[in-house]
Amino acid sequence: MGRQPLVAALAALAALALPAVAVAGSGGFAPPEPASPSAERIADIYWLILAFAGLVLLLVVVPLVLFAVRFRNRGGDRDVEGPQIRGNTNLEVAWTLVPVVILFVVGAFVFYKLPGITDPARAQDGRPVEVTVEGRQFYWRYVYDGGEVAIDRLRLPLGVEAELRLTAPEHDVLHSWWANELTGKRDTIPGQGTTIRIVPTREGAFTVRCGEFCGVQHSAMLGAVEVVPEDEFRRWLDERREQQLAGSPELGEELWTGACAKCHGEDVAGELAPPLQGNPVLRDADALRDVVVTGPGEMPPVGRGWTDGELDALTAYLRENLAGGTGGDGGEDGEGDGG
Ligand code: CUA
Numbered sequence: 001m002g003r004q005p006l007v008a009a010l011a012a013l014a015a016l017a018l019p020a021v022a023v024a025g026s027g028g029f030a031p032p033e034p035a036s037p038s039a040e041r042i043a044d045i046y047w048l049i050l051a052f053a054g055l056v057l058l059l060v061v062v063p064l065v066l067f068a069v070r071f072r073n074r075g076g077d078r079d080v081e082g083p084q085i086r087g088n089t090n091l092e093v094a095w096t097l098v099p100v101v102i103l104f105v106v107g108a109f110v111f112y113k114l115p116g117i118t119d120p121a122r123a124q125d126g127r128p129v130e131v132t133v134e135g136r137q138f139y140w141r142y143v144y145d146g147g148e149v150a151i152d153r154l155r156l157p158l159g160v161e162a163e164l165r166l167t168a169p170e171h172d173v174l175h176s177w178w179a180n181e182l183t184g185k186r187d188t189i190p191g192q193g194t195t196i197r198i199v200p201t202r203e204g205a206f207t208v209r210c211g212e213f214c215g216v217q218h219s220a221m222l223g224a225v226e227v228v229p230e231d232e233f234r235r236w237l238d239e240r241r242e243q244q245l246a247g248s249p250e251l252g253e254e255l256w257t258g259a260c261a262k263c264h265g266e267d268v269a270g271e272l273a274p275p276l277q278g279n280p281v282l283r284d285a286d287a288l289r290d291v292v293v294t295g296p297g298e299m300p301p302v303g304r305g306w307t308d309g310e311l312d313a314l315t316a317y318l319r320e321n322l323a324g325g326t327g328g329d330g331g332e333d334g335e336g337d338g339g
Helices: 003-025 037-070 089-118 230-246 249-264 285-294 308-321
Strands: 129-136 139-144 149-151 153-157 162-167 175-178 186-188 194-198 204-210 223-228
Touching (some): 037 089, 129 153, 129 175, 149 153, 149 249, 162 186, 186 194, 230 308, 249 308, 285 308
Parallel strands (some): 129 162, 153 223
Antiparallel strands (some): 129 139, 162 194, 175 204, 204 223
């Protein structure tokens, strides 16, 4: 008899170590430090709900433990009944009204905060930076209103409203754009668009995750929002426009890393998708275009909708870096008919 409670207690303590590790690994119980007014409001809601949840937890668990100890079986007769109590109007009114009040407070607070989360910039003048955000298998494609393209890394100017139009190409699947230091999660829906607005108030790189399971490389849809001073942002945007017009390898590398390498491997040795060493498609601009636009076999049409500048840039990057090829063991039909 004596050993069993001891073993149970030790097992319970050992189990408690697991959530501790999980909490530490996720940065604690707190939401990430907000980098925009929207995220601040989301954090405010989180803390209010956590406070009530903590209160309710204590109200339930503390009496539960006290009663379990106080009224434990002390070896008495199991058939003896306790005193029969019936009805307590005050208690019953209290445990009905208190939850109603709590839910009302939480609901009212959320509705009070909500407008400022979805539309934080109403009071601000000046033109917002407009960006179309495309969720695609398995990368994020950002198109600025001047046509400039960025892959997986969205740059935004500090303190300026950004209007993001979230969508996915018709042929693609649901993804969910989630930069939790800046705003809430929002789905990107094939063929449809929704808009969110954010005003970044802190410089830095903030992680973007895909919050909707979208296929084998769902977890590879990790990107970032890089918030930089406005003049730096403008310089970068000008540079990107030139890179795109010139079909430059810098943009090509971004496309390769974001759209191709996650499956074919950074060194073309093949991971989820076939290896590409020595594949003639890497040298042939027309064949390359055909492959990325149609997506043969199990390959998603990663390049459908790309501008000529992007296709040229990818070709230029591959010619310079990978197409020379070690002539290796890559299949001639490496792209295709996945099995
Ligand atoms: Cu895209 Cu998950």
